[in-house]
Amino acid sequence: MFNRRQFFGAGAALLSAAAWTKTSAMGLPDAPTMDSAKTQPPVSPSAGPDYQPVVTLNGWTLPFRMNNGVKEFHLVAEPVEREMAEGMTAYLWGYNGQSPGPTIEAVEGDKVRIFVTNKLPEHTTIHWHGMILPNGMDGVGGLTQPHIPSGKTFVYEFDLVKSGTFMYHPHADEMVQMAMGMMGSFVIHPKDPAFMRVDRDFVFLLNAFDIEPGSYVPRIMEMTDFNLWCFNSRIFPDLDPLVVARNDRVRVRIGNLTMTNHPIHMHGYDFEVTCTDGGWVRPEARWPEVTIDIPVGAMRAYEFDAVREGDWAIHCHKSHHTMNAMGHDVPTFIGVDKTNLAKKIRKLQPDYAPMGTRGMADMGEMEMPLPDNTIKMMAGWGPFGAMEMGGMFSVVKVREGLAANDYSDPGWFKHPEGTVAWEWTGELPAPARADGAKTMAPDQNPGAHGKRG
Numbered sequence: 001m002f003n004r005r006q007f008f009g010a011g012a013a014l015l016s017a018a019a020w021t022k023t024s025a026m027g028l029p030d031a032p033t034m035d036s037a038k039t040q041p042p043v044s045p046s047a048g049p050d051y052q053p054v055v056t057l058n059g060w061t062l063p064f065r066m067n068n069g070v071k072e073f074h075l076v077a078e079p080v081e082r083e084m085a086e087g088m089t090a091y092l093w094g095y096n097g098q099s100p101g102p103t104i105e106a107v108e109g110d111k112v113r114i115f116v117t118n119k120l121p122e123h124t125t126i127h128w129h130g131m132i133l134p135n136g137m138d139g140v141g142g143l144t145q146p147h148i149p150s151g152k153t154f155v156y157e158f159d160l161v162k163s164g165t166f167m168y169h170p171h172a173d174e175m176v177q178m179a180m181g182m183m184g185s186f187v188i189h190p191k192d193p194a195f196m197r198v199d200r201d202f203v204f205l206l207n208a209f210d211i212e213p214g215s216y217v218p219r220i221m222e223m224t225d226f227n228l229w230c231f232n233s234r235i236f237p238d239l240d241p242l243v244v245a246r247n248d249r250v251r252v253r254i255g256n257l258t259m260t261n262h263p264i265h266m267h268g269y270d271f272e273v274t275c276t277d278g279g280w281v282r283p284e285a286r287w288p289e290v291t292i293d294i295p296v297g298a299m300r301a302y303e304f305d306a307v308r309e310g311d312w313a314i315h316c317h318k319s320h321h322t323m324n325a326m327g328h329d330v331p332t333f334i335g336v337d338k339t340n341l342a343k344k345i346r347k348l349q350p351d352y353a354p355m356g357t358r359g360m361a362d363m364g365e366m367e368m369p370l371p372d373n374t375i376k377m378m379a380g381w382g383p384f385g386a387m388e389m390g391g392m393f394s395v396v397k398v399r400e401g402l403a404a405n406d407y408s409d410p411g412w413f414k415h416p417e418g419t420v421a422w423e424w425t426g427e428l429p430a431p432a433r434a435d436g437a438k439t440m441a442p443d444q445n446p447g448a449h450g451k452r453g
Contacts, residue, residue, distance in 0.1 A: 031074040033097035051189035057204035058234040062102035078119035085238035092181035099181030108163040123147035127171040133158040141172035163190040179220040199248035214371030229321040229391035236393040237380035245402035255299040265291040268312035275301035316392035324390035
């Protein structure tokens with residue numbers, strides 16, 4: 001049976017113990033839902049083998065029940081409302097009240113039974129991306145199974161033969177359903193709880209939408225020109241931080257179900273890539289990185305020892321992926337004096353503000369009217385001012401003395417005296433400048449003694 005304290009600690013809208021027992025006797029587990037977009041605490045295993053649970057960034061873990069040695073889960077495919085940031089909600093499709101759906105966690109060697117109820121207006125399936133399973137459980141509509149009609153429940157049942165990080169998503173009307181946000185993470189922990197164990201284990205998906213400013217529903221026919229780039233259907237400034245204690249061993253698992261690659265960069269650390277979709281990377285084959293490029297339809301996991309305190313940025317290094325909804329046809333006015341033009345326009349439109357004459361940094365601090373259900377292109381405030389970010393951007397907050405299960409935001413880092421960049425007010429040497437665009441030959445004898453031979 002479930003541990004009720006664990007249920008309610010996760011913040012999900014879950015059943016009472018009596019109600020759960022009743023549904024268990026009926027054969028179909030109930031389907032917990034979640035209406036919060038905040039990161040929920042990890043859920044420790046209540047039955048079966050031990051494992052270190054993951055923390056889903058701005059998400060949660062789906063509880064299971066044991067039924068004669070089988071772990072049973074219940075996913076409901078349905079329309080959902082996802083708060084992407086305060087002041088901006090998207091009308092998406094997802095699972096159990098959220099997009100992405102809840103993370104499924106189990107252990108290598110487990111047998112799982114996953115009930116999938118379809119409350120969408122059209123048929124669907126679920127493909128268990130990257131997992132080894134019987135062909136008839138692979139979830140490709142028309143090829144390996146009949147589609148799940150609207151209003152019906154299908155059952156997937158298979159053994160988990162290898163550990164790693166995987167994903168689930170539809171393989172039915174895939175273009176529409178994935179564009180509407182239908183996806184989730186599936187983490188299979190090693191059978192040996194000591195294998196590759198870490199202190200903190202985070203997981204999230206990369207996804208993208210094209211939602212016109214002022215609207216709610218993604219443009220599902222878009223293939224390349226997206227305007228909202230997300231970690232787990234959430235955008236900065238309202239992405240939660242990844243909170244870790246100093247000296248923790250930390251793993252970050254990232255899956256990419258967008259239509260382009262994403263070079264994810266984390267400041268302040270180098271790390272080791274320890275897992276791909278195909279499995280764990282042997283110690284002798286791991287490679288050091290500060291940026292890991294995640295291909296389309298792939299997963300990567302990296303690990304590091306959190307030895308340096310601070311607020312360290314983590315983001316996609318495609319710069320336009322760290323901005324929120326914007327017009328891609330905005331002309332460039334850098335260097336153009338629009339003073340007189342702006343005066344004339346304000347006679348007709350008093351709120352008019354010229355944009356981009358000195359670059360776009362003003363947009364981070366500028367207050368201007370926005371359409372309903374739209375947030376600023378560049379947003380977020382830090383301890384030193386406007387952060388001028390959006391989209392795929394968050395912060396890894398490393399702090400001394402955090403409790404093992406403390407994932408609450410510790411606030412901004414208090415820098416030791418003398419460790420913050422400061423304004424120089426003294427004399428400056430004349431800057432060296434190149435006279436042209438030609439390649440410059442190196443100094444033939446920089447500081448050397450004697451002849452080179």
